[in-house]
Structures are given as C-alpha cells and as structure tokens.
Amino acid sequence: MIGERSGGLVVDAEVRRGGFTLSAAFTAAPGQVLGVLGPNGAGKSTLLRALAGLTPVANGRIALAGQVIDDAGTGAFIETSGRPVGFVFQDYRLFPHLSVLDNVAFSPRSRGLGKGAARSAANHWLNRLGLTGLADRRPSTLSGGQAQRVALARALAAEPALLLLDEPLSALDARTRLDVQAELRQHLSEFTGPCLLVTHDPLQALVLADRLLVLEDGRIVQEGTPAHVARQPATEYVAKLVGLNLYAGHADGPAVALAGGGSFIIPDHGQHGDVLVAVRPSAVVVSSQPPRSSSARNTWPARVVGLTLLADRVRLDLDGQPPALVDVTPAAVADLSLHRGSEVWLTVKATDLEVYTRDH
Amino acid sequence: MPAADTVGTEVKPSRLTAGERARRTARGGGPRSAPAPLLAPALVAVAFLVLPLIGLIVRAPWGRLGPVMGGSDAVQALTLSLWTATAATVIALVIGVPLAWILARGNFPGQRLLRALVTLPLVLPPVVGGVALLLAFGRTGFIGRYLDSWFGLTIPFSPLAVIMAETFVAMPFLIITVEGALRSANQGYEEAAATLGATRMTVFRRVTVPLIAPSLGAGAVLCWARALGEFGATITFAGSFPGRTETMPIAVYYALENDPDAAIALSLVLLLVSVAVLVSLRDRWLRGGSVQ
Numbered sequence: 084m085i086g087e088r089s090g091g092l093v094v095d096a097e098v099r100r101g102g103f104t105l106s107a108a109f110t111a112a113p114g115q116v117l118g119v120l121g122p123n124g125a126g127k128s129t130l131l132r133a134l135a136g137l138t139p140v141a142n143g144r145i146a147l148a149g150q151v152i153d154d155a156g157t158g159a160f161i162e163t164s165g166r167p168v169g170f171v172f173q174d175y176r177l178f179p180h181l182s183v184l185d186n187v188a189f190s191p192r193s194r195g196l197g198k199g200a201a202r203s204a205a206n207h208w209l210n211r212l213g214l215t216g217l218a219d220r221r222p223s224t225l226s227g228g229q230a231q232r233v234a235l236a237r238a239l240a241a242e243p244a245l246l247l248l249d250e251p252l253s254a255l256d257a258r259t260r261l262d263v264q265a266e267l268r269q270h271l272s273e274f275t276g277p278c279l280l281v282t283h284d285p286l287q288a289l290v291l292a293d294r295l296l297v298l299e300d301g302r303i304v305q306e307g308t309p310a311h312v313a314r315q316p317a318t319e320y321v322a323k324l325v326g327l328n329l330y331a332g333h334a335d336g337p338a339v340a341l342a343g344g345g346s347f348i349i350p351d352h353g354q355h356g357d358v359l360v361a362v363r364p365s366a367v368v369v370s371s372q373p374p375r376s377s378s379a380r381n382t383w384p385a386r387v388v389g390l391t392l393l394a395d396r397v398r399l400d401l402d403g404q405p406p407a408l409v410d411v412t413p414a415a416v417a418d419l420s421l422h423r424g425s426e427v428w429l430t431v432k433a434t435d436l437e438v439y440t441r442d443h
Numbered sequence: 444m445p446a447a448d449t450v451g452t453e454v455k456p457s458r459l460t461a462g463e464r465a466r467r468t469a470r471g472g473g474p475r476s477a478p479a480p481l482l483a484p485a486l487v488a489v490a491f492l493v494l495p496l497i498g499l500i501v502r503a504p505w506g507r508l509g510p511v512m513g514g515s516d517a518v519q520a521l522t523l524s525l526w527t528a529t530a531a532t533v534i535a536l537v538i539g540v541p542l543a544w545i546l547a548r549g550n551f552p553g554q555r556l557l558r559a560l561v562t563l564p565l566v567l568p569p570v571v572g573g574v575a576l577l578l579a580f581g582r583t584g585f586i587g588r589y590l591d592s593w594f595g596l597t598i599p600f601s602p603l604a605v606i607m608a609e610t611f612v613a614m615p616f617l618i619i620t621v622e623g624a625l626r627s628a629n630q631g632y633e634e635a636a637a638t639l640g641a642t643r644m645t646v647f648r649r650v651t652v653p654l655i656a657p658s659l660g661a662g663a664v665l666c667w668a669r670a671l672g673e674f675g676a677t678i679t680f681a682g683s684f685p686g687r688t689e690t691m692p693i694a695v696y697y698a699l700e701n702d703p704d705a706a707i708a709l710s711l712v713l714l715l716v717s718v719a720v721l722v723s724l725r726d727r728w729l730r731g732g733s734v735q
Contacts, residue, residue, distance in 0.1 A: 135638050136637075137634055137637070137638075162637075163634070163637040163638055164637045164638075164640050164641055164642050164643075165640075166638075168638060169638065170635070170638040172631065172634075172635060174631065176631050176632055176634070176635035178632060178635075178636075178650060178653075178654075179654070180653040180654065180656075181653075189636065189639050189641070189649070190639035190640050193636075193639055193640040193641040193642070193645055193649075194640045237639065238638075238639075241638075241639055241640055
C-alpha cells in the first residue's frame, strides 16, 4: 500500500460519464507501469480522463505525489492545466499548425518559458527520443510511429509526475508496433513517476506493464502481476485475452463440479468452495476413440463446432460438458479427419488444470 | 418459347455514343444529362442571374472610364467604402469572435435566444436596422441623448455612423461562420493543450484560433464584402454626404439619376471587388460541398 505522502498515485473514486459509472480504488507507485486492461466501454478512457482532470470525480478522491488533485467530498479540484499529468492520446492530437519542435515546446511555453528557452527544452527531449531530424516537420507528414514518439516527447517535455498512455500503439501497423513497443519500454523505465498504460492488447500489457489492472463494466475485476493474471485469469474476458479456457465451479476435495455442467478431477489439496479452473488449449488431447487407459483423469465427449487456422496450429471450438477451445496441429486435423460435427473425446491431465479460488 | 416474349414490356436499347461509353467506363455512374423537367428551369435561372451582369459589362462606357472614375466624387466614395468596410470588419473580429466562442462553447440559459437575436440582422431588412440604430444612437435616441449631452458626441450622419451601420449588418456573417467552425472543430486538441499546462486563454490563442483560421478568414472576407455593399442601414443612419458618408453603393444610386455612365462605371468597380472576393474564397466555396 502506498501512502498518500509518497510520490505515487492513490485513487479511490467514482467517475460518472453519461449514464456510465466507473468505480476504482488502486494505487500506483513511482516508477511503476500499471497496465490497464479491459474491453471497449469498460471505463479505461474514463479513468484516464478523471486522472487528467478532464472529467471530475463524482465521489471519492484522487491524490498524486502527496497532493489531493480531486476530492468530491471537500470540493478540492486542480484544473487540467495545473496538474502535473502527461497524457499521450490514442490519436496523438499533435497540433497540426505547429512544427514538431513547437509541439514539443508547447508545454514549456505554456509554463512560462520564453520562445528560445522553450525550444531548447524541446530540443533536449527530441534528442533524447531520437527525433532531432523531425524538428521542422509538420505532424501531417509524420508516419504513425514517428507521431507516437513525438506525442510521447511532448508529454514528457511537461515533466509530469504522472504519465497516462491511452492505447499508445493501437494506431500503428503490426511491424512498427513491435519497434515502438521496444522503445516505449525503455522510455517508460526511465520515467520516475507512476505511469498508466491503457491497452486492450494483452501482449502489450504483459511486455510493458509491471502490474495489471483489469477493468470490466466500470469496476476492477482483477489486479496483479502480469504473470499472475496470465496464469489465473479472474474472468472470462481475461481468460480469452490470455488464451485460456476458464471454468467456474465448486470444489470439494479432488472433484470440481462445473457451473456450466460437467466436472473435473483435480489434485486434492483439500480445496473447498467456489473456484476457477484454467486450462491451456494445448493441454487438451483430442482423440477419435475413448482412450482406454491413460494417466489422465479427465475424459469427456465433445463435438467440433468450429475450426480456425492460427499460424501453425488449428484451434478447435468444441461443444461438450464442458465446452473447450483446443489447439491441435494441422496434421492431427487430417489424421483424425476432423470437420464440423465430428464427435471426439477430450482428455486433460489433472495436473494441467490450474485451480484457484474465486475472489469476486 | 424465347424468354423475351415472356417479359411484359420490351425495353428497346438506346444508342450510347463512343464518347459517352468511354466517360461512363472511366468515371462510372449513369447518364450525365439532367432530366428535361429540371434542365429548362435551371437554364432560366442561369440566364436570370448572368444576363444582367453581361448587360452591365456591355453597356459600360469603356471609353470614358478614366474620366468618370477619376472624378473626385467616385474616388472619395470608393476610399470611404474601402476604409469603413475594413474598420467594420476589424470591429466585428474584435467583438464578434469572442461572441462566436461564447455561442459555440458556452452553456447558459437563454443561449438559443441570444443566438437568434445575434443572427437577426441577417434576415432583417437593412433599412429597419438603420432606423433602429437611429433610435438608439440618434441625437434623441436613448443612448445617443447621453452621448450628446455628456460627451458632445453626435454619431448619426458621420463616418462613424457608416461604420456602425456596416458592422450591424455584416458582423452576423462573421459570427455564424466562426461559430460553425468552433462547433465542428476537434476539441481533442484543446484538451491536449490543457494537459500540457495551457490556461484557457492560452488554449484559445495558441490552439483554437489557429485551427479555425481558414474559417476566420472566410468569415472576415464575407463580412467585409457585406459591409462594402451595405446600402439601406447606411443611408438611413448615416445619410449621404459626399466625402463623409456617401459610400459606393449610395454613390451608384444617386449617379443613376444624373450620370448613368458614372453609375455603370462605379458598379463595374464593385463587381470587380466582388469577383475578387469570390476568387479569394474559391477554395472553400466554389469547389462545392459544405460551408464550414
């Protein structure tokens, strides 16, 4: 837990926008990159807008670096222009009428520096991000990757205490994205304040974030390290993002009765109560006959309802008790002559089931 | 039985010329020519709008243009028109743009009523505007009375009255153009500027105004052109004293009685100015599409 007196961000607030309400309580330590993951409409952008002061909180408070910047209780509110918050917008929002240099110099100028001093401050940041050659260009002549870097330089030139990145790489093509992602990782590690990175790309979140916050329907459904979230997703949405099958059920020693029908045998750790079971699609074995004898403890019949080619694998969508997504090789599809409607048997070892208690 | 016989009405092929065939291949789409019921009225409209202007050019006393235009009255009227229209535009920019911002971005009771009032001069007969100005700022007007007794300032029938009449009639053109631009401008840039520490006034000065600059320019040109052609409100409120309040349109009107050739020559000058205005706006309007 981060105290309000440290350099971190402390949020415990409710934000309303239109008919939507976001309620979130979390902290972010200085130097930490907090990935905010969630589907469209989960409240990710609303959260960033509240932190930037573009939307005031309806209840609760936000404190940054030991200072309350918004408090619905006392009415305290620091306007956007007075907050030490840098915002890299999804669409960058580089001023089209200003050169790259003047875009980056915008904040130093707004904070009272003269034209010359502001430009030399801007040059420092352009230099640091390797953008010196672009100084005289207009934003309309930049590529997506360049515009993204300039937007980051412009936000950093304000020397913010908190950095907000809204889907920073979503406007880039796949190739550029990897390059920029690697660079962004380096720049974020040099940033000393807390940083919130909104994304709906799980890979980006795993690569860039120190900790993840998963938002769904205006509330936090999971919080933890990327490794933890990837192994033990708390909701269907997160499981889908990290590519796992997720089942809710009730554990009673070695048996789990699944909420959607069916059951699993699990290693007996004396677990009782509501649990989640995560299964990797590649951990499930598909066969055309019921396996006669095997060490696997879970076997059930299913029907193929869909096949999708994913690079070097085929993902099978299977209907059964329970349903499952399973990855097999294209060769296996041919050997078992799988097609829509095929009846198959699924097998998974008890030790391949990740069983954990449900928090929510 | 052949299939064609089973169709109720037989469609006879028309002839498509090679040129027309090539055009449709290149650009796509159907027939280019307008349907006849639209074409005839459209041609009448064109004739109605263009023929009088042609008449003006044909009837112009080309041989006497120099002497007529050199007459001190004409030069005086032109000079007065140019500088008063420019002054009216500057005033409209200084007070009209802030009003446009408030109408576009403000949120207060009576905003719709205010917008309606502000744009009223667009549809009000200018002569009514002149009468209204006279009642307000005339020597016995409810404001003019005090200006007269306290400051000894008499507005009617002065160049200041010309400027006021022109501003009254022309400023709404600037306001609605700028207001429309402010409404459709991407406010994301303004948010971005705020996150970079810009105060609201800095945002307006360094982001909003540069972004709407094209509309601001178009609105100013439109306002200036309207001010230049102002007649009704000006003659009512400012009168027609040569050299003092007699602007070009008023000079044209009086010249038509005494010296028709001079009237035509002066009209030609105004026509020229109008064409120049259109050319300066061509990128925005003559390409078709929306006015923004």
